[in-house]
Amino acid sequence: MPVFKTPFNGYSVRFSPFHESQLAVATAQNFGILGNGRVHILQVNPNGPISELAAFDTADGIYDVCWSEAHDSLVIAASGDGSVKLYDLSLPPTNNPIRSFKEHTREVHSVDYNMVRKDSFLSASWDDTVKLWTVDRNASVRTFKEHAYCVYSAAWNPRHADIFASASGDCTTRIWDVREPGSTMILPAHEFEILTCDWNKYDDCIIATASVDKSIKVWDVRNYRVPIAVLNGHGYAVRKVRFSPHRASAMVSCSYDMTVCMWDYMVEDALIGRYDHHTEFAVGVDMSVLVEGLLASTGWDELVYVWQHGMDPRAA
C-alpha cells in the first residue's frame, strides 16, 4: 500500500469528491506549534507510489483542508494564523492562493464544505466561533458565536443543506441551522473536550462525537440525553471521526494512541478493525466516497497512508 512522506507533520487528509485518486493533505511544521505549513495534493496511482500533483507553502501551519463540492480544482485550507485559504489547482502555484479570508482571531482548526447545496463552507476556530463563507464573497456570511472555548470541528449534515454541528472544547456539541443566529441544540456529549464530530451519511439524525476522554459516542439528535452507543477502545484522545459513505453504521477514527480504528456501532463488539501503522499521533483520517473501503490517514510521523480496509497499510 502506498505511503507518502511529507516534510512536515501531517494534520489532515481528504479525498477529492471528484477524482477518486486525488487526496489533499494538510501539514504543519513542528506539530503545528510553530513554523510553516504546506498543503499537498497527492495522486494515488493504482499499484504504484503516491505522487505529488501540487504543493502550496504557507507561513503558518495548516490544520485542515477540504475540497469544494462545486469545483473539482478548488481546495480550502484552514491555517494557524486565523486565515482560510483558497487554492485553485488549475492555476500555477504563483497564482495561489487565490483567496485568503482573514477574519478569525485565532487558529482555524477545521473547514468543511456544504455537500448538499455546495455553495458554502464553514470554518471552525479556536476563537470560539464558526464562520460561514461562500467562495465568491470576501467576507464571511455568518458568524456563530456561542461556544465557550475552542471549536475544533464543524461538520455539515449530509442531507440538510442548512444544518451543521460543531464540536468544542467546552465539552458540548452544538447543532445549528444557518438560518438561525443561535444554536438549535446543545448536546453535552462528553465530560471532556470534544475534538471532533461527524454526521451519519445514511441517517440524518445520527451524529458521532469523540473526545479527549478516549471515547466515541454516537447520538440520535432526537434523543440527545443518552447516546446510542459508546465506543471505547482508544488509549488516548480521539482526534477525528468519520462516518463511512458506504456503510450506514460504520465509521473510522484516529487517535493520539497512534491507531486508526474502524467501528460499527450497531454491532455489540463495535471495533471491527484496528490499524497501528503510525508511529506518532494519528491525526487525520478520511474515507473515500468514490471508492468503497478506501482509507487514508496521516499523523505526526509525517507519513500519509492510503489503503483498503482489511489490508495492512504497511504492506508493500
Added chain:
Amino acid sequence: MAMRDLVTGAPSCGEPSSSSNPLGALANALIGSSSKTQERLKEIPTSVSTSSNGNFLAGVEEPLATLPGSEFEHPLQPNIQGSQFLQGFRSADQNRLADAWDEIQRPQLPFAHGSQNMTNIPLEHARLQPDLNGPPQQVLSSFLHSFVNSSHGGVPFRPASLPLLGLSEGDKQCIRDRSSIMARHFFADKSEDFINGQVNALLSSLEIDSHARARGPVPGRYPELEEYWNESLAMKPALHVADGWINEFSQNRVGHADPNSWVQSFEQQHGANGWASEFEHEQSQLGMIGQMRGANIPNLAAMEQTRMLAHTLAQNSDPKFQLSRGPQGWVNEFSAEREQHGSVNNDWVNEFSKLNVNDDWADEFGRQVAEGAFGETSADGWAEAYDEYMNEQAALRQQSDASRGVYVFSDLNPYVGHPNPLKEGQELFRKGLLSEAVLALEAEVLKNPENAEGWRLLGIAHAENDDDQQAIAAMMRAQEADPANLEVLLSLGVSHTNELEQQAALKYLYSWLRHHPKYGSIAPQDQPVSFYHADVARLFTDASQMAPDDADVHIVLGVLYNLSREYDKAIESFKTALKLKPRDYSLWNKLGATQANSVQSADAILAYQQALDIKPNYVRAWANMGISYANQGMYEDSIRYYVRALAMNPKADNAWQYLRISLSCASRNDMLEACDARNLDVLQKEFPL
C-alpha cells in the same frame, strides 16, 4: 488507628495516594478526602481494552430504554417518559461511580503505560533527550518533539536550557497558546497541575512568560446555565424569573442586526403558535423551577435544549422563513418522509416533544398553574409537590421492578363461583368482550392457580386491552405453571419489548427458540449469561431459513428487529408473517406499530385498520390509531380514537394520558377537566367517531 490509615498505610508506608497501592486507591476513591483524590475522581478511566463490554452494553441498553416507541404493540408511551426522565437523573451519578470504580480496577501505573506505549515507538524516535546542538530551527524542532513524546513515556518533560533561539514575541505567543491547548489533549489523563507543569517547563526553557497564558477550558460546562442557576438561587418569585430568562435570552439575540429580527417574530408568534409556545413556556418555567430545587445539570441542559428547540419551532411558522424553506423548516424534515413529496410532516416535532415532556410532570404543573399555584407560596408549594412526585416515581419504579410478577385482581368479580369460568372466559374473548373475559378468566385462575391456559389467556386479554403491566404479570404466572409453553414465552418477549426491557425480552425470545420442538437444536445448550441481540437475531434468521413457512419465527424476528430499531427489517418480517397468517389481527397491529415507530404513520393507520376489521373490539389498535393520528398532528382525529378505545376499556391508563396530551395539543383545555375526572360520557358526547 483510623481505617484510613490501615488501608492507606501510615505515613511511613509511603505516599498514600500512589496508585501502586490498590487499597489506597480504593480508600481515596471512596473516602476522597485529599484534594489529590478529588482530582483522581475526575480523571478519565484508563481503558486500554479493545472492547469494554460493560460500557458498551450499558450504552446499548440505556437507549433502548429511552427509545421513543420501540414497542411494536404500543408506540410512544408517554408514561415511559417518567422513567426516561429519572434515568437522566440517575445516570449522571452512575457515571461518576463507574469512573471511580474503573480506576480502582485498573490502577494507573505509569510504568505500565510507558512500557506499553514505548514498544510502539521505534528506537530512533524515542528521543527523550533533545538534540541541543545545531541550528535554532532544528533545536526548536527536536525540543518540541521531545515535549510531544513525553506524553508517550509518561515521564515528565524536563526543562532544559536552550541556546538563544531568536523567537519573536508573536512566535512566543503562538507557542504558548498552542502548546497549552494541545497539552490538554495529549495529557488529558493527568491532572491539571501536571499539564500546567509540563507546559511551564516547555515555556520556561524557551524563555516565554507563562503568566499571560491563554485561557483553559471553562470550568463550568454550561456557562449560560450557571448564570441562571445563580440567579434562581436568589429566591425571586417564580414567574418573575421565568420571564426574566425569556427576556434575557431574547435580548442576547437582538444584537444580530438582522432586520427580520426573530426576537420580534418570536414575540409575535408567542401567542399565536399553539402548542409550540405553550410547550416552551411550560418548559422555561419548569426549567427554572428545576433549578430552584437543585436539579441535576444534565436535566437543565436537557431543558435548555428543549426550550431552544421550542424557540426554533415557534419561529418556523414565520412567513419570513418560508422564503428559504418549506413551511415547516428543517425540524420537520428530520423524519424519514422527508424525501417524499416534501409533505407537511410534524412527526419529528411530535416525537421530540413526546420524548422530552415528562407528561405527568407537565400535567402536575398544569394542574398547579390552573389552581393558581403561581401565587404567593407558589414556588415552594410547587417545588414540594415536584419533590413528592419524584420520590413517588422513584418508589414506583422500584416497586414495579420488584413486583413485576404481581397480578392485581379486580374486586367484585361476578364470575367467581361459576362452574366453568374458563369456558366462559374463552367464549367472551372470542366475542371480543375483553373486559368481561378478563373477569371470567380471573375467576378461573382464582379457582385453579396452576391453570396455565387460564393465565395465558388472561395475559393476552390484558395485552389486547392495552395493559402491559397486567399482561406481563399474568404471563409470568402462566410461565410458572407451564415453562415450555411457546405462546407464553412469545407473549412475554413481546410485552417486555413494549416495556423497553431488552435483556428480559431477549431472554424470553431465546427461551422460545430453546423450547421449540423444531428449532430447539439451533440454540446452544447452555444458556448464556447475558444476551446479545445480534446473536439471538442470527439464531432466528437461521430458524427462518430452516422453515420459511413458519409465521411465528418471522413474528419473533420482527419483534427482535423492533428491539434494535431496525424497523425496515421488522416491517419485512411482519409482512412475510402476514402472508402466512393474514387473519392474525395482532400481527396487523404489530406491523402498524412498527411502521408508526419508523415514522410511517400513514401506512400504520392502514395496518391498524386491517386489524380492526378483523377484530373490532381491539382496544390496543384503537389507541394506536389515535397515536398515529397524533403523530401526524391530526389531534382532533386522535382524540376521537382515544375516546373510542377508552370507552371499551376505561382502565387503559396509557390511553388516558395520550388523550390528555392530544387535548392540550388541540387546545381543548375545556375538556381537560373531563379527562382528568375520567368522565367518559362527556368525552364521548363531545368527540364521537
